[in-house]
Amino acid sequence: MTAYFQIDGVPIPFESGQTIMDAALAAGQYIPHLCHNPEFRPHGSCRVCTVRADGRFVAACTFPASEGAKVECASDELRELRNGLLQMLFVEGNHVCPGCEKSGACQLQAVAYYCEMLAPELPHFFPRRHVDASHPDLAIDYGRCILCELCVRASREVDGKSIFAIGGRGIKAHLLVDSPSGKLGDTDMSVHDKAAHVCPVGAILIKHRGYDRPIGQRLYDQRPVSVVGDVIQAEETRDD
Amino acid sequence: MTRPRIATASLAGCFGCHMSFLDIDERLFELVRHVDFDRTPLTDIKAIGPCDVGLIEGGCANAENVEVLRAFRQQCKALVALGACAINGGIPAMRNQFSLQEILAESYLDGMGLDQGQIPNDPEIPLLLDKVYPIHEVVQVDHFLPGCPPSGDAIWTFLQELLSGQAIRLPYTQIHYD
Ligand code: SF4
Numbered sequence: 001m002t003a004y005f006q007i008d009g010v011p012i013p014f015e016s017g018q019t020i021m022d023a024a025l026a027a028g029q030y031i032p033h034l035c036h037n038p039e040f041r042p043h044g045s046c047r048v049c050t051v052r053a054d055g056r057f058v059a060a061c062t063f064p065a066s067e068g069a070k071v072e073c074a075s076d077e078l079r080e081l082r083n084g085l086l087q088m089l090f091v092e093g094n095h096v097c098p099g100c101e102k103s104g105a106c107q108l109q110a111v112a113y114y115c116e117m118l119a120p121e122l123p124h125f126f127p128r129r130h131v132d133a134s135h136p137d138l139a140i141d142y143g144r145c146i147l148c149e150l151c152v153r154a155s156r157e158v159d160g161k162s163i164f165a166i167g168g169r170g171i172k173a174h175l176l177v178d179s180p181s182g183k184l185g186d187t188d189m190s191v192h193d194k195a196a197h198v199c200p201v202g203a204i205l206i207k208h209r210g211y212d213r214p215i216g217q218r219l220y221d222q223r224p225v226s227v228v229g230d231v232i233q234a235e236e237t238r239d240d
Numbered sequence: 241m242t243r244p245r246i247a248t249a250s251l252a253g254c255f256g257c258h259m260s261f262l263d264i265d266e267r268l269f270e271l272v273r274h275v276d277f278d279r280t281p282l283t284d285i286k287a288i289g290p291c292d293v294g295l296i297e298g299g300c301a302n303a304e305n306v307e308v309l310r311a312f313r314q315q316c317k318a319l320v321a322l323g324a325c326a327i328n329g330g331i332p333a334m335r336n337q338f339s340l341q342e343i344l345a346e347s348y349l350d351g352m353g354l355d356q357g358q359i360p361n362d363p364e365i366p367l368l369l370d371k372v373y374p375i376h377e378v379v380q381v382d383h384f385l386p387g388c389p390p391s392g393d394a395i396w397t398f399l400q401e402l403l404s405g406q407a408i409r410l411p412y413t414q415i416h417y418d
Contacts, residue, residue: 090328091328094334094337095328095417096324096328096330096331096333096334097324097388097416097417097418098324098330098331098388098417098418099331099334100418103417103418104416104418109416109417112417113412113415113416116409116410116415118383118384118385118386118408118410118415119321119327119328119376119384119386120327120328121376121381121384123377124328124329124333124374124377126329126333126336126337126371128337129337143337215418221413221416222413223412224412
């Protein structure tokens with residue numbers, strides 16, 4: 001017999017060992033998320049997938065599904081909480097959407113649109129962060145990194161290169177590149193690596209293809225992330 | 241019932257949001273049947289009086305921006321951050337990656353092609369702030385309408401909802417940050 005739990009009253013089947021997120025994704029029930037990707041081990045860092053499971057706030061991507069659990073995802077309370085988390089992600093970095101080539105195909109933007117966030121209403125940090133354009137095919141804009149560790153996990157688990165890591169703690173946490181100079185150009189990173197295609201924001205960019213999709217035809221221009229899916233899926237089905 | 245009064249201003253912006261406002265096209269005729277315009281580049285009135293709605297394009301980059309913004313806050317019942325620059329500083333706030341000293345030196349003293357450069361200091365020129373600030377960091381803001389610029393359609397939806405006292409709810413394709 002299949003076991004079920006509920007998300008906002010909708011019964012979701014699951015197999016033992018699955019997280020709330022795994023089961024929801026399999027059942028086609030969207031839970032907003034940024035650092036989660038079913039291909040990698042869950043990280044639970046962005047907290048955007050926070051739900052209430054039997055009254056407790058948990059990250060859906062790390063919390064196991066259990067028989068009969070009542071999970072709230074779309075309540076006003078959670079919507080507000082998620083909106084607050086997204087606003088914090090925006091103000092902690094330098095997210096100048098009009099000047100970013102990822103705009104329109106950025107998952108941070110898309111999730112914020114889905115959550116109907118109109119503006120980050122907090123004080124902006126404007127952290128001073130640099131751009132590393134040393135690699136011939138890739139660029140890193142550190143001001144846009146949301147520390148999701150997707151590149152870290154992709155490089156370690158799929159590419160077998162461990163080029164990226166997160167260093168520092170709390171507000172000082174930042175992305176590191178493993179080369180003597182700290183520059184991406186001095187690593188053996190290739191544009192064909194998985195890590196080059198997983199960044200949900202415009203922090204790791206593939207060069208020579210900026211603004212190749214006109215406004216109106218970009219990934220999230222017409223339809224929300226809940227329908228279109230994550231950046232990485234779109235990356236993998238790109239025809240070039 | 242008295243007609244709502246609307247004022248608009250462009251601070252550290254490019255006037256793109258105002259151009260987009262004009263992009264509501266023929267709907268402007270409908271709008272002027274219901275509202276009056278106070279200080280705005282459309283009327284060329286220079287000093288703001290009591291208003292119901294103030295639309296602010298652009299962030300605060302200098303002392304004059306702050307003065308105008310404060311006057312709007314004082315006079316407007318509802319103040320709106322219109323567009324990316326008012327909301328988070330936008331493109332002008334990319335200068336926040338550098339100190340004001342570095343920026344002035346690069347622009348006026350050591351930049352390429354400069355001969356005997358000097359930093360402008362005419363008293364008529366408003367003093368630059370250390371950073372470009374989103375307007376909600378300077379005054380209380382009641383509503384935010386994102387976009388670079390927000391489309392004419394988004395501005396129209398927003399104004400209709402605001403003026404009829406409804407909650408602001410934009411359709412998916414009208415919410416964008418670029
Ligand atoms: S560079 Fe991109 S993928 Fe890597 S941690 Fe930052 S946001 Fe995530």
